[in-house]
Amino acid sequence: MAFAVLKQPASLREMSYIRRWLVFFSGFLETALWSGTIFGWASLVHILKTQGVFSHLCRDDFQEGWNETLAISLSSDEEAFTIPSAIARGCRAQDERFALIGTVAMVLYSTPGILIGYGLHHLGQAFTRITSSVLISLGFVLLSLTSKETPDYLWGGSIFVSVGGNMIRMSCLEFGNLFPERRNTVMGIVSGIYTLSAAVFMLMQFAFEAGYRWEMICQVMAVGSSLIVFTTLFIPWHHIPNDDYEEAEYGQQLKCLTVDGTKDNSGKLTDVRTNTEVCAGKMKLVTTRKASDSPQIPLRESLFSVSMGLLQFWIFNNMFAITIFGTYFNSWINRFSKNVEEAAYYSRMFGYANILCALATPLPGSIIDALSAYLKKGKKSLDESVANVQATIAPMIFISITITVQISCFLFFSPWAVYVGLFFLIINRPGCLGVGIPFMRARFPANHFNRLIGIQGTLIAVLATLQYPHFTWSQTHYYWAMGLVIFMLSLSVVLPLHLLNKKYLYRTFDRSPYKNKNEEA
Template sequence: MAGVGTVRRWLTFATGLLECLCFSGALFGWSALVFVLKTEGYFGFRCVDSPGANATRALGQFDNLTLKLTSSAPQCSAQDERFSLVFAIASNMSNVLMLPSGFLFDRFGTAVARLIATFLYTTGTLMVAFSTPALSNLLFPALSLMGVGGVLFLMSNIQIGNLFSSHQTTVTTLYNGAFDSSSALFFVIKLLHDAGISLRTSFLFLSACSVIHLLRTFFLLPRDHIPYPLPDDYAYGMTCGKSRTLISQHTTASGEPQMTTQEKNLKDEPVTEEKSFRECLMSWFYVSQLLWLSVMQLRQLFFVGTLLPTLQRLTAGQPSLVSHYTNAFAVMQLCSLLCAPWNGLILDRHKGKLRAAGESEQEAALRALVLSLSLTVLQCVLFSVCAAVPNLPLQYLTFVLQVVHRSFLYGGNAAFINVAFPLCHFGKLYGLCLGLSSVICLLLDACLSLLNGNILYVNICLTLLVLLAFINPLVVFLHCRGLAYRRAASGAIEAIEASSLSLSHETCPSNVF
């Protein structure tokens, strides 16, 4: 794509990155917003009978840790439990609705999915803007709507990588990293609140930003999906009030319709039937990928959920040290945007290497994924071992490994599903994978609770579980090796047939008339 097409493509990329960074994953910065909501008196009526009660209960996300240690406001367990419930419902709603969101995206296309996402997200921000301490319960539907809308924004942006064929995976992983780093949005709102800008003003501004989402939907994204590989004459968005189609029709001098190069290529190539959703779901690729994601996601969640008591144990309960380490951990989480593209660069570099004769682009991408999947598991093993060692300075290295692994984990998951399965099932498979992995994490967490909170034994079990994730790169490697063997055998047979045909021509006597 050249000229205006190139400008539009890069504008689509830049605005998509901004959307993921500033809106999509804002829910996971919830604890910074809790600080503001407490100041405003939300759910304060629940503390009338128990002022200054117990300390806050963990929300299950890293941002919450800094809040609990830096807030000077009196703590009220009833109020904190209510805030925890808001986050728990919103995050679980996002996970449960992953599959319906994927079906919506695959069935109705980008435009419809994004319009629904914009409606949900805007409704959620308006609910927060017009909520008051007397209407604190509005936070329950508001944060849930923002969470679901944010996931749909991410899902619709991941396909932008298809516009950059040589850097497809780098763009995909970069967007996932931006999604992780977008938890900083609520932290910015907290800083603005400290500077005197009201909560209502901030959320009304977020609501007004829906204009950006709408402009991107109509002018910088297609109505359906971005195909891969990208046709030469592909165009998207509105141009002078008209929407161009995927393949434009050309005419000859006599006015007769003429097939484009893309149509000729499609006519000449044999039509291969794509796998059904059920076939994808029951494949070893998908099952092993689900196992790969689930066990490492559990390792991540357990570390985050037990970080505060672990640091309290390692520091002998010194508040200043605990606050220092949790602040360092919270700052590290914002580096996901910097770490995530490295996974994509590794994939794109190895995918771009010289391919063997007869090797398809998908096979080359799968071969590159073996390295990425294995490296992600290795990172998790190192991270798990460091987390299990009761040494306080070592936790700095643990924090670095945790954020790097987190970036590789979610970006690699999206890249794998994008490469290994048909694009028409991406939304469903991506949403279902994240949803099912969350359910599996809950089941495994319930099993680990049988160890009666013995952190050492739990860490050992988690490290052993993580080793099971090597099954996925092994499955992909065996698949690629099988394809290579079949390709080599087919080439040998063709060579033998060609040699036999040549010999038969040489030994056959010529006819004499």
Template sequence: MVLYSTPGILIGYGLHHLGQAFSRITSSVLISLGFVLLSLTSEATPGYLWGGSIFVSVGGNIIRMSCLEFGNLFPERRNTVMGMVSGIYTLSAAVFMFMQSAFEAGYRWKMICQLMAVGSSLIVITTIFIPWHHIPHDDDEEADYDQQLECLAADTDKDGNKMKDGRINMSACERNISDVSAGKAPRSRQIPLSKSLFSVSMGLLQFWLVSNMFPITIFGTYFNSWISRFSRNIEEAAYYSRLFGYANILCALATPIPGSIIDALSAYFRKSKKGLDEKVANVQATIAPMMFVSLTITVQISCFFFFSSWAVYVALFFLIFNRPGCLGVGIPFMRAR
């Protein structure tokens, strides 16, 4: 978990300055190299496990973050797409479950890992057919018009007459309008990264993410210990374990739900609103889904206090929505702010 999350800030800088193609190819190389090292892992060479795990973790996070920009291709359903992209990666643990099943079925471990390495290298080929640098976003259709009005005001005096240095002013304005069209904030409006990172809003978001992701991690870590305390025999414990695996797979079906709800609420709150009010409405649309995720995670982790089959069913039912829902709601909130 630490190796997966800590390089995030470096991945963000890489995406921002080097673009999609570089990030995706880097992720492909890291994941493929990771599976090659895992194929060499054995009782005689356990050290390869560390390198393989690191490369697969970091490479997987790079490709996940690279895919988030694809939401910009669907302005009206951006949150739904981002939620699906984030949520689908909750199935990542299932990849190793499939690998283990193949190994138990008699396939050689080295061959399984090598096939995974070849599959991961296909990311390089798909990169050829998608945008190489950035996928521009169009947050505000009226942004160009607003910027032109500001430029016009800056280019005239209080009596509405052209200023002598109008050419210089308009040149700067044209650069700002060009930035808006490319999906970037105008130079005059750009907020320093430090101001955003160390704001109360960002702090509360990180608190919300940790408060919800940590219980989900704890639930997965101690699930087997929990069911072992009240299972009558090994067969019953194995049954609950299979249900846990199925619940994680079913997370894929729930991935569109959080973003779809946010998009619907956002469209409702944005009615007849423009400018700052419209932006505030986008943030407000995430509040109810965030509260729902927090409530259901609280119920899920509280099931640990009960030693009964019904508690397992309730906890796994909410797990289907919580794992994709946490990032599927958190990321749209971060983007809206």
């Protein structure tokens, strides 16, 4: 089956079912491999510590957190540890440097979101995806150059992998439009499967421990990420068509057309000789209204709404907690691990947990779709729109509770806390965005989606700069630092609870451009 290179379909109907599945499958793989690689930071830190990256910071430091005494000696002519286990274990200064770089990279993951969102809206899929491919490939090249002698390449490598990963993730979120009846499920899968890419660094750790050269491992990853350019050739070059307004209108027109409508060879309507057609025994006005002619809600009304503010608060709290779980994980397990082998084991378990996140990715969207279908049964017009939004209430409350339990594990220094924390990580990493993004898609107009996602990402990234001062605070006031995060998480339930107010939602959707569509149905 031949696909036109960089073609933009006028509507979803112009994309065959096979092509839709191919587009979804390619987006699924790209998101699973490259979109959130940076969140496997703990595995990357273990590899780099083993190579002695930033080990020079430990020459005057005491090794903290050991359950056994290790001597560190430096020769007079080289700055290298003579005991490999001490290199892997590191010290506080080294941990803080890795935490600083990891924080910067993770903050910059979403900081350019506003630019990416507007880029997707105006420049389209092809531009965003190709730029993403270039950044990710360049990032892995810089990581291949990172070593004990040249540790500062880690800055550029981690930042490029991070920013490029977010670009491919945001571009694939539109793929929910491919299957309108299962939109939340598809969006939940695409928004959640990014967690699987956090295991890429764990796979690189396995390869490194198996004896493969670090440079070669990174170069293979660089080549793999460059294949995004190839898959872009059969994806709509600008955007994935949606059916929220113009598609429903146009589809209804085609059902009502009879002998008075003529079509060209491609099957598109080209001429209508009269403005009225017989439809189900009644005269009905036939229009050729486009999406640009439909009622539009200004972006600022969505951006400054109560729902958007509470969504920002909910996603920030949850993502902040999930991020610090990954960032602090290495230093946390070092506090109670008996030796380097046990710390390496927990690091691998962290990687396994990120792989298992893939099993949980369909659940949030599937649950929302099922709840939405149940709540919409027998309803029409505004009731359907309200039901779509309220279907997210229960999943949001569940995610808020499980993330609170996950971060509470940091209050304990025991193997059981590691297993409990990783179990809830499997649920929460895909669940947070797997619920939050479908809510945004249901609550706000479709043509606001890319820009709202981008603006939201930038704002959350700016707030995420609190991660590093929080890390340094936790070094001296550990329980207070963790207690504050737990308290903020407990306040996150305000978002789902405010959705119980149907009057607020009815007022919101009464001005929606979808109102007329629903009333005609």
